[in-house]
Amino acid sequence: MNDMSPVRTGNSACPHDCPSTCALDVEILPDERVGRLRGNSENDYTAGVICAKVARYSERLHHPDRLTKALKRKGAKGDGAWQEISVEDALDEIAEAFVRAETRHGSEAVWPYYYAGTMGLVQRDGLDRLRHVKRYSGEFGSICTNMAWTGYMAGTGSLTGPDPREIAKADLVVIWGTNAVATQVNVMTHATTARKTRGAKLVVVDVYENATMRQADLALCLRPGTDAALSCAVMHILFRDGHADWDYLNRYSDRPQDFARHLEEKTPEWASAITGLAIEDIETFAAWIGKTPKTFMRLGYGFTRSRNGAVAMHAASCIATVTGAWRHEGGGAFHNNGGIYHLDETMIAGLDRLDTSVRMLDQSRIGPILCGNEADLKGGPPIGAMLIQNTNPMNVAPDQEQVRRGFLRDDLFVAVHEQFMTDTAEMADIVLPATMFLEHDDIYKGGGHQNILFGPKLVDPPQGCLTNHQVVTGLAKRLGAEHPGFAMSAREHIDWLLKASGWGDLATLEKNKWIDCQPGFEEAHYLKGFGYPDGKFRFAPDWGRFAAPNRPQDGKALGPWESLPEFPDQWEAIETADEAYPFRLVTAPARSFLNSTFSETPSGKAREKRPEVMIHPRDAEAAHLNEGDLVELTSRRGACRLHVRLSDGQQRGTLIAEGVWPNSAHQGGRGINALTGADAVAPYGGAAFHDNAVRIAPCVAAAPLD
Ligand SMILES: Nc1nc2c(c(=O)[nH]1)N[C@H]1C(S)=C(S)[C@@H](COP(=O)(O)OP(=O)(O)OC[C@H]3O[C@@H](n4cnc5c(=O)[nH]c(N)nc54)[C@H](O)[C@@H]3O)O[C@H]1N2
Numbered sequence: 001m002n003d004m005s006p007v008r009t010g011n012s013a014c015p016h017d018c019p020s021t022c023a024l025d026v027e028i029l030p031d032e033r034v035g036r037l038r039g040n041s042e043n044d045y046t047a048g049v050i051c052a053k054v055a056r057y058s059e060r061l062h063h064p065d066r067l068t069k070a071l072k073r074k075g076a077k078g079d080g081a082w083q084e085i086s087v088e089d090a091l092d093e094i095a096e097a098f099v100r101a102e103t104r105h106g107s108e109a110v111w112p113y114y115y116a117g118t119m120g121l122v123q124r125d126g127l128d129r130l131r132h133v134k135r136y137s138g139e140f141g142s143i144c145t146n147m148a149w150t151g152y153m154a155g156t157g158s159l160t161g162p163d164p165r166e167i168a169k170a171d172l173v174v175i176w177g178t179n180a181v182a183t184q185v186n187v188m189t190h191a192t193t194a195r196k197t198r199g200a201k202l203v204v205v206d207v208y209e210n211a212t213m214r215q216a217d218l219a220l221c222l223r224p225g226t227d228a229a230l231s232c233a234v235m236h237i238l239f240r241d242g243h244a245d246w247d248y249l250n251r252y253s254d255r256p257q258d259f260a261r262h263l264e265e266k267t268p269e270w271a272s273a274i275t276g277l278a279i280e281d282i283e284t285f286a287a288w289i290g291k292t293p294k295t296f297m298r299l300g301y302g303f304t305r306s307r308n309g310a311v312a313m314h315a316a317s318c319i320a321t322v323t324g325a326w327r328h329e330g331g332g333a334f335h336n337n338g339g340i341y342h343l344d345e346t347m348i349a350g351l352d353r354l355d356t357s358v359r360m361l362d363q364s365r366i367g368p369i370l371c372g373n374e375a376d377l378k379g380g381p382p383i384g385a386m387l388i389q390n391t392n393p394m395n396v397a398p399d400q401e402q403v404r405r406g407f408l409r410d411d412l413f414v415a416v417h418e419q420f421m422t423d424t425a426e427m428a429d430i431v432l433p434a435t436m437f438l439e440h441d442d443i444y445k446g447g448g449h450q451n452i453l454f455g456p457k458l459v460d461p462p463q464g465c466l467t468n469h470q471v472v473t474g475l476a477k478r479l480g481a482e483h484p485g486f487a488m489s490a491r492e493h494i495d496w497l498l499k500a501s502g503w504g505d506l507a508t509l510e511k512n513k514w515i516d517c518q519p520g521f522e523e524a525h526y527l528k529g530f531g532y533p534d535g536k537f538r539f540a541p542d543w544g545r546f547a548a549p550n551r552p553q554d555g556k557a558l559g560p561w562e563s564l565p566e567f568p569d570q571w572e573a574i575e576t577a578d579e580a581y582p583f584r585l586v587t588a589p590a591r592s593f594l595n596s597t598f599s600e601t602p603s604g605k606a607r608e609k610r611p612e613v614m615i616h617p618r619d620a621e622a623a624h625l626n627e628g629d630l631v632e633l634t635s636r637r638g639a640c641r642l643h644v645r646l647s648d649g650q651q652r653g654t655l656i657a658e659g660v661w662p663n664s665a666h667q668g669g670r671g672i673n674a675l676t677g678a679d680a681v682a683p684y685g686g687a688a689f690h691d692n693a694v695r696i697a698p699c700v701a702a703a704p705l706d
């Protein structure tokens with residue numbers, strides 16, 4: 001920072017729930033307002049590039065609708081009538097409600113609930129410290145990563161992989177089930193380098209022609225939930241055409257002969273019928289992989305948000321093992337680097353006070369849980385009180401009708417700590433105003449790269465806003481919860497975390513801005529063996545080992561896991577279309593939003609315009625629908641209204657709705673998640689957001705939905 005300059009620049013890290021966790025340069029204007037945000041160009045993953053929504057962060061930080069006052073509900077739940085109260089009184093009321101719930105039904109009647117609105121470890125995970133000390137109900141965080149991580153680890157045995165920067169050194173880049181242009185722009189930076197410097201080819205596997213697919217040399221636009229069929233056919237061809245590396249397979253994999261035999265029937269014709277892809281395209285894809293040692297597969301989350309998603313991820317990762325692509329720099333399959341950091345969160349999360357006999361409740365099943373479903377409550381008490389930080393379940397959680405019914409319960413107390421009046425905050429009894437990342441200290445780690453980054457407090461928050469850490473410590477004081485972590489500042493927590501984890505200390509991190517934690521080549525490429533005791537990749541994983549970490553008596557795998565296929569296969573666990581629900585709906589991300597975040601910024605709203613559903617023109621014609629018509633989509637769980645957009649960028653029978661819009665942006669007030677299901681996906685839970693059988697009908701009258 002240069003104090004003489006009228007505009008100073010601070011370093012930070014993007015806190016949002018995005019694999020890129022960009023290193024940021026933040027302009028701070030002379031009046032202490034935040035100016036432009038830019039990608040740090042010295043950081044070799046961020047490489048100077050960030051998304052447009054965060055570049056314009058000042059819009060969000062200085063937004064006129066930002067919450068700055070504590071609010072107490074006046075009328076009925078969700079009515080929107082509030083009275084301002086002091087922050088101290090608000091914390092008192094929350095503490096009293098927690099004590100009331102605990103007195104009535106025991107400590108498990110309190111359910112602190114958070115997710116990754118900020119990925120900062122101090123501000124995100126600190127609520128767990130209060131939870132563990134007070135023995136409140138646990139949260140099984142299942143909404144995002146479960147199928148993807150499980151599927152990847154089923155084969156490799158660890159959540160690591162080739163250095164993500166090696167995409168730039170690949171000769172074939174496969175972007176699979178992630179709309180990287182929208183959801184993790186830096187992947188495109190490195191893929192573009194590979195194309196420019198090496199003439200690398202780009203293959204994109206998705207269910208519609210999104211911005212990423214438009215850049216592909218080979219665009220594989222398949223039916224939702226059919227990726228494992230594509231993977232199997234690709235591997236069938238690799239074995240058939242002599243591209244399987246048998247030396248590698250014998251050394252590094254379990255049962256390769258059995259697997260090759262299993263694939264004999266998985267012909268391109270078979271896969272074409274399932275995926276809707278042309279046989280020639282499947283052949284071309286396999287031929288390119290077969291002749292390109294440096295094939296880098298960047299496996300995303302999108303293709304795992306189906307009831308067979310873990311199997312799909314595992315199947316795709318198997319391709320790199322069949323060819324032995326893992327051996328090469330610029331080769332292999334990368335999904336997430338969560339396994340490289342070994343961070344000791346004992347102090348932040350109060351792990352020294354964790355009692356595994358306290359029940360864990362499934363985050364994605366918040367609807368059934370709040371509605372009192374006994375199996376979900378595990379024989380324990382109903383939820384009497386909640387504090388929600390960094391997440392917007394009234395909007396983003398599946399099976400919204402049940403979530404709504406749950407939040408409307410009169411005997412449920414809900415406090416929401418938020419930056420904006422979200423759909424969830426609207427249902428609260430008490431709302432507390434929250435700081436934004438440039439207003440508090442925190443530490444971040446990248447899922448899509450290999451850095452630990454520091455994000456210091458750069459500007460003062462609006463008066464009245466509290467950090468998550470302040471709320472947690474303020475409640476701990478009122479509730480008589482004792483732990484050394486409640487007496488520490490955010491900076492002290494960061495310093496403790498780094499030292500305990502063997503990553504130096506805060507002073508060093510602050511000076512260097514980030515720590516490159518990338519393991520060496522041999523380890524990252526599994527050349528010393530995969531993450532199983534025998535070092536072998538699993539073509540036939542033991543799916544049952546992914547038991548949910550619940551109480552001992554129900555520590556078993558979730559969903560219909562016993563019927564998971566032994567080897568990669570097309571597993572028909574998806575919600576197939578039928579006569580009553582003839583379309584398959586994918587609820588893909590919008591470029592200008594991040595889940596429900598940024599739907600409040602003027603530029604985000606302007607770019608995305610309104611909630612729309614993309615339908616193939618021939619399907620629209622058959623259903624007598626025209627561009628711009630208001631339609632109602634109905635699934636087995638609920639209904640949601642959007643406007644028709646004609647688009648031939650997906651197969652017939654597939655519908656795409658981009659973005660999790662505020663519920664109120666939909667005519668009728670029901671959001672997109674009224675359509676999605678909360679049933680736990682096998683074998684380790686999760687929500688199948690892109691796996692919905694729906695019907696579509698014109699919606700002429702603006703009649704209320706219920
Ligand atoms: N702009 C923006 N960025 C985001 C987010 C956002 O909402 N908007 N969300 C953030 C979060 S929390 C996460 S977890 C990441 C997730 O980022 P991604 O890994 O990109 O995952 P998704 O956003 O679920 O979906 C990505 C793509 O998967 C496709 N897809 C859906 N079903 C299938 C299928 O069956 N097969 C195949 N091959 N493709 C399929 C969708 O069409 C979509 O293009 O992005 C983060 N970044």
Ligand SMILES: Nc1nc2c(c(=O)[nH]1)N[C@H]1C(S)=C(S)[C@@H](COP(=O)(O)OP(=O)(O)OC[C@H]3O[C@@H](n4cnc5c(=O)[nH]c(N)nc54)[C@H](O)[C@@H]3O)O[C@H]1N2
Pocket residue numbers: 017115116117118123143144388389390391392393396397417418419420422434435436437468587588589594595596597660672673676689
């Ligand atoms: N239909 C459909 N639904 C989906 C998805 C989908 O693809 N389709 N994606 C799913 C996925 S992958 C995910 S991860 C979930 C994510 O869903 P959420 O976890 O709800 O994520 P966001 O919508 O980004 O909401 C985060 C909230 O945290 C608040 N926040 C941010 N920083 C802070 C802070 O420091 N303190 C406090 N107190 N609050 C803060 C923001 O204002 C925002 O309202 O949504 C899921 N829902």
Ligand code: SF4
Pocket residue numbers: 014015016018019020021022050051052054055183184185186594
């Ligand atoms: S690409 Fe992702 S990590 Fe980077 S600035 Fe945008 S939201 Fe943040």
Ligand SMILES: [Mo]
Pocket residue numbers: 017143144145
């Ligand atoms: Mo996510």
